[in-house]
Amino acid sequence: MTSADVGPPLALVLAVGVLVACGVTLLLERSLTRILLGVILLGNGVNLLILLGGRPGAAPVVGTAPTAAMSDALPQAMVLTAIVITFGLTAFLLAVSYRSWYLTGDDEVPDDIEDRQIVRQAERNEVATADLGGEGPDGDPEQVDPGPARRRRAGDADGPR
Amino acid sequence: MLVLLILHLVAALAAPPLVRWWGPRACYLLALAPAAAFGWALARTPAVADGGAVVETYPWIRQLGLEVALRATTLSWLMTLLVGGVGALVLVYSGRYFAPGSLGLARFAAVLVAFAGAMLGLVLADDLLLLYVCWELTTIFSYLLIGHSTERRSSRWAAAQALTVTTLGGLAMLVGFVMLGTRAGTYRWSELATASLPGGAYLVTAVSLILVGALAKSAVFPFTSWLPVAMAAPTPVSAYLHAAAMVKAGVYLIGLLAPALATVGPWRPVVTVAGLATMVAGGWAALRQTDLKLLLAYGTVSQLGLLVVVVGAGTPDAALAGVAMLLAHALFKAALFLVVGILDHGAGTRDLRELSGLGRREPLLAAVAVLAAASMAGLPPLVGFVAKEAVLAAFLDRPVVLAALVAGTALTVAYSARFMWGAFGDRPGVAPTDIGRISVPLLGPPALLAGAGLVAGPAAGVLDHVLRPYAELFGPAAKDLALWHGLSPALGLSAVAVAGGAALFAVRGPLAPVLARLHVPVGGNQGYEWITRRFDRLAIEVTAVTQRGSLPQYLGTILIALAVVPGAALLTARPWRERISPWDNPLQVVVVTVVAVAAVLAVGARRRLTAMLLVGVTGYGSALLFVLYGAPDLALTQFLVETATIAVFVLVLRRLPQRFSARPLRRSRWVRRAIGLAVGVVAAGLALVAGGARTAPTISDAFPDLAVTEGYGRNVANVTLVDIRAWDTMGELAVLVVAATGVASLVFQRSRTGPRPRRPEPTGRVNRPGRPVWLRGGPTLSERRRAIVLEVVTRLIFHTVALFSLFLLFSGHNAPGGGFAGGLVAGLALVVRYLAGGRYELAEAAPVGAGTVLGAGLAVSVGTGVVALLTGAPVLSSTKINLSLPLVGDFYVVTSIFFDVGVYLVVVGLALDILRSLGAEVDRHIEAAGRGDGGLVVDRTGEGR
Numbered sequence A: 001m002t003s004a005d006v007g008p009p010l011a012l013v014l015a016v017g018v019l020v021a022c023g024v025t026l027l028l029e030r031s032l033t034r035i036l037l038g039v040i041l042l043g044n045g046v047n048l049l050i051l052l053g054g055r056p057g058a059a060p061v062v063g064t065a066p067t068a069a070m071s072d073a074l075p076q077a078m079v080l081t082a083i084v085i086t087f088g089l090t091a092f093l094l095a096v097s098y099r100s101w102y103l104t105g106d107d108e109v110p111d112d113i114e115d116r117q118i119v120r121q122a123e124r125n126e127v128a129t130a131d132l133g134g135e136g137p138d139g140d141p142e143q144v145d146p147g148p149a150r151r152r153r154a155g156d157a158d159g160p161r
Numbered sequence B: 001m002l003v004l005l006i007l008h009l010v011a012a013l014a015a016p017p018l019v020r021w022w023g024p025r026a027c028y029l030l031a032l033a034p035a036a037a038f039g040w041a042l043a044r045t046p047a048v049a050d051g052g053a054v055v056e057t058y059p060w061i062r063q064l065g066l067e068v069a070l071r072a073t074t075l076s077w078l079m080t081l082l083v084g085g086v087g088a089l090v091l092v093y094s095g096r097y098f099a100p101g102s103l104g105l106a107r108f109a110a111v112l113v114a115f116a117g118a119m120l121g122l123v124l125a126d127d128l129l130l131l132y133v134c135w136e137l138t139t140i141f142s143y144l145l146i147g148h149s150t151e152r153r154s155s156r157w158a159a160a161q162a163l164t165v166t167t168l169g170g171l172a173m174l175v176g177f178v179m180l181g182t183r184a185g186t187y188r189w190s191e192l193a194t195a196s197l198p199g200g201a202y203l204v205t206a207v208s209l210i211l212v213g214a215l216a217k218s219a220v221f222p223f224t225s226w227l228p229v230a231m232a233a234p235t236p237v238s239a240y241l242h243a244a245a246m247v248k249a250g251v252y253l254i255g256l257l258a259p260a261l262a263t264v265g266p267w268r269p270v271v272t273v274a275g276l277a278t279m280v281a282g283g284w285a286a287l288r289q290t291d292l293k294l295l296l297a298y299g300t301v302s303q304l305g306l307l308v309v310v311v312g313a314g315t316p317d318a319a320l321a322g323v324a325m326l327l328a329h330a331l332f333k334a335a336l337f338l339v340v341g342i343l344d345h346g347a348g349t350r351d352l353r354e355l356s357g358l359g360r361r362e363p364l365l366a367a368v369a370v371l372a373a374a375s376m377a378g379l380p381p382l383v384g385f386v387a388k389e390a391v392l393a394a395f396l397d398r399p400v401v402l403a404a405l406v407a408g409t410a411l412t413v414a415y416s417a418r419f420m421w422g423a424f425g426d427r428p429g430v431a432p433t434d435i436g437r438i439s440v441p442l443l444g445p446p447a448l449l450a451g452a453g454l455v456a457g458p459a460a461g462v463l464d465h466v467l468r469p470y471a472e473l474f475g476p477a478a479k480d481l482a483l484w485h486g487l488s489p490a491l492g493l494s495a496v497a498v499a500g501g502a503a504l505f506a507v508r509g510p511l512a513p514v515l516a517r518l519h520v521p522v523g524g525n526q527g528y529e530w531i532t533r534r535f536d537r538l539a540i541e542v543t544a545v546t547q548r549g550s551l552p553q554y555l556g557t558i559l560i561a562l563a564v565v566p567g568a569a570l571l572t573a574r575p576w577r578e579r580i581s582p583w584d585n586p587l588q589v590v591v592v593t594v595v596a597v598a599a600v601l602a603v604g605a606r607r608r609l610t611a612m613l614l615v616g617v618t619g620y621g622s623a624l625l626f627v628l629y630g631a632p633d634l635a636l637t638q639f640l641v642e643t644a645t646i647a648v649f650v651l652v653l654r655r656l657p658q659r660f661s662a663r664p665l666r667r668s669r670w671v672r673r674a675i676g677l678a679v680g681v682v683a684a685g686l687a688l689v690a691g692g693a694r695t696a697p698t699i700s701d702a703f704p705d706l707a708v709t710e711g712y713g714r715n716v717a718n719v720t721l722v723d724i725r726a727w728d729t730m731g732e733l734a735v736l737v738v739a740a741t742g743v744a745s746l747v748f749q750r751s752r753t754g755p756r757p758r759r760p761e762p763t764g765r766v767n768r769p770g771r772p773v774w775l776r777g778g779p780t781l782s783e784r785r786r787a788i789v790l791e792v793v794t795r796l797i798f799h800t801v802a803l804f805s806l807f808l809l810f811s812g813h814n815a816p817g818g819g820f821a822g823g824l825v826a827g828l829a830l831v832v833r834y835l836a837g838g839r840y841e842l843a844e845a846a847p848v849g850a851g852t853v854l855g856a857g858l859a860v861s862v863g864t865g866v867v868a869l870l871t872g873a874p875v876l877s878s879t880k881i882n883l884s885l886p887l888v889g890d891f892y893v894v895t896s897i898f899f900d901v902g903v904y905l906v907v908v909g910l911a912l913d914i915l916r917s918l919g920a921e922v923d924r925h926i927e928a929a930g931r932g933d934g935g936l937v938v939d940r941t942g943e944g945r
Helices: A010-027 A032-052 A073-104 A113-123 B002-030 B032-043 B045-049 B074-097 B105-124 B128-146 B153-184 B200-217 B226-232 B235-244 B246-261 B267-286 B292-312 B316-347 B363-377 B383-394 B399-424 B440-456 B460-471 B489-506 B508-517 B526-546 B551-573 B586-604 B608-629 B632-653 B666-690 B699-709 B716-724 B726-747 B788-811 B819-845 B850-870 B896-928
Strands: B054-061 B066-072 B880-885 B889-894
Touching: A010 A032, A010 B551, A010 B586, A010 B608, A010 B666, A032 A073, A032 B586, A032 B608, A032 B632, A032 B666, A073 B632, A073 B699, A073 B716, A073 B726, A073 B896, A113 B526, B002 B032, B002 B074, B002 B105, B032 B045, B032 B074, B032 B105, B045 B074, B045 B460, B066 B074, B066 B105, B066 B128, B074 B105, B074 B235, B074 B246, B074 B316, B074 B440, B074 B460, B105 B128, B105 B235, B105 B246, B128 B153, B128 B200, B128 B226, B128 B235, B128 B246, B153 B200, B153 B226, B153 B526, B200 B246, B200 B267, B226 B235, B226 B292, B235 B246, B235 B292, B235 B316, B246 B267, B246 B292, B246 B316, B267 B292, B267 B399, B292 B316, B292 B383, B292 B399, B316 B363, B316 B383, B316 B399, B316 B440, B316 B460, B363 B383, B363 B399, B363 B440, B383 B399, B383 B440, B383 B460, B383 B489, B399 B489, B489 B508, B551 B666, B586 B608, B608 B632, B632 B716, B632 B819, B632 B896, B699 B716, B716 B726, B716 B819, B716 B896, B726 B850, B726 B896, B788 B819, B788 B896, B819 B896, B850 B896, B889 B896
Parallel strands: none
Antiparallel strands: B054 B066, B880 B889
């Protein structure tokens, strides 16, 4: 049993480190399955980290051990919630990878097409061809009110210059 | 006053249906709203002429201290008359101007009336924040009106430019208002004006920001470009917004604030320089135009410059001259725009090179135009003359300003003449223009406005009496408004200006090349275009740098931050303890070793199934560590979740390729590993430090006692979930429902709520008679896929397992277990049923929709909380109910068990939804693909794709 000034045992600290390191490495992959496995590993590591925030001890069931000897129940409740949410997330990401496979034949996350387009535009020093950007009224042949005119000779109205 | 605003709102809301019923004629009825404002202001004339104020205050947002504080004094009274009067006339004019069935007329009418209401609110507001709200409302409505012809690019472009420029100014102004208001403790201008304002740079900044807003709204240099472009709007809009109303908001604001702020540092120089530059440049640009509407637009720019100079000067004489000019300008400029509208309407053009002979053909229209243009040029006996005389007289002591004013006035005379010559003159070689019959609703409004200018000139004495209270805010006014002051210096200067203007007009032929050459930058929108282009480029560059579109890059950035920031804190704070125990229990070392090896191997695994199983090992290992740490509930849940995860994984992995695809990311592999290592080290450091860094006693020391006394349970972890921290659990349930719904919507291509799959009548693969049926869904599987042993075992254990899940649920309050564990066990029982008997068996086992189970669970949990609320207890608090039954004896029920039942149901629903989606529906996909034979099919066709 650890006292407060000793802190968590080194073995568990190492477990946290290894799980988080492996989880992060997988998280940076492009395959959704790997990313998901990374999330699970990361989750296991972080759950352990949260648990280490409370003291270890006997099972927190009143009557089976003296209250002072019990482990801390608060981080346990939090981790329990986290475990089940990770399960929900796992199912969701699996459905995403299935969908991705169904539509594209693999489960890799490609680069965002529009973002890449903007990167290309920046390389070519272009301006986005937005609806309002390119052309001012100077380029618009029609400057006369559209509604009221009864007779219109096309093209002879004049714009501002 | 509030009634007037509400009237405008109602009229704006009623406009679309009215226009749909009556067409453009509905505008006549809608004109009543601004006409009412006009009438109201007219009725208040005596009170205002005596220097009084009409005040109304209503509470609005108490928490913010906002009030609808309305206050009409001389200046706002005058603006109300203009906004209401010109608004009503423009609406009448619009009733005839637009052809029945014009596109977007309903929207136009509604927005125009709403604009009038917003403008009214702006000029009546006493609270600066209310003023700001109305200010931005006019901006938005003017955006909609300028962009009336949504199908034309020029129209959209002009609308966006007006919106951008005026909103930018408005925001600056808001900051200025807030600076003033927070210092003075009030936003009421009537209180602010007399409050002692802070001095120094603070006030200078606030005033500068407010001036930016006012100048932007009034299209004064350097914000001029949007106004000429805004001529893309229909002509009635130009007449109203860009002559009488919106652009006057800036002038109004300057006039409102000048009594208190004109002496502040930058005010006078800014107002004078910007105004005079705008006046001269705008007048010069007007001489160049061939489009009559643009000519007027540049004329408006010029006049706004003049108004800003005069109204902002901050002397009593200039103030009196300024308000007179404000009135005169609204009358003649609105009239002239409406005249151009008639020409455009009738001739189909407003290019002065194509109009000819209209002066003789349309004497009435020409007369109206002559009256208005003469007022613009400042000729007696019109109100424009009175105002201009007063302006020149007010600046006699400032020769430089006076010279610029005279030059500007000369330009005004010149473009007034050019307008008349262009619109009504004879042009050799151009066929006389025929504009048909001009109806009364078209001619009436400009005639009334021009006529008012003619009446107001000789009635200068009355004007003087009514407007004088405003001038006296600055001190006693020496001069007065009059048609005839005798042979004063102002009259001489006036004569000089008229002569100069006439001369400029006379030499228009030789002058043309000079005009063409001497471009004044104030007119063009090249500046605006350049700025927006720069911004577009900047946005692209910034986006390209920060948003590369690669998920690993984004995650990498976040994770590096995660490693660096806490890592640096760990290194600098050095909260290391001296003694570190290697382990609590030697078994921990064994488990940790296995977990670590499995995790490292999982990173390198090439096959999906291998990687998944290795990750599963770490999960089971974690469960063991939980047991050793004294957390049986956690361990139980972790075991169950890990098992369920593996089952779900297998369901999906049967469709995905066996191996991970060839890795194109080889180069970045070491980067990824370095990031992983760094984050891992930091996490371990955090675990080491944070684990024992507690300085205060933990809140959970009280949990065991609380669990027994308030939660009536002995399993502290479970009571924490369902009672002490039940809100957390509630949030989690919502997450689970969302996740389950997400899974279903990703997999199901159609609705999942249809009839559940029914077992097809056994046909080919019938059971041979005499063979026992262990599972009813079993025969639907192909012989190859059936596993009789599995069917038998399933048949034998399913109900036992289901019962066990209920036991876990109900015993969880006092012993390890609870809703999560119970729900997971039930979910695993369903998994077994599905694996043994296929999707028809699943439907037999759970003949309800997953959505129903999820919804019921959530409803039960929420309901438990609500019931507690109804009994007066806090939400989600639990009570103990003592009951007694024959045979069973006395027992008690803790209400939080119902909450746990909700948890149980949600978890079962989640499992069911996953099985329905990733199991049954994927089976159906496989069958639909034509190569399946039902049940759990391992499909490798995706391999290598």
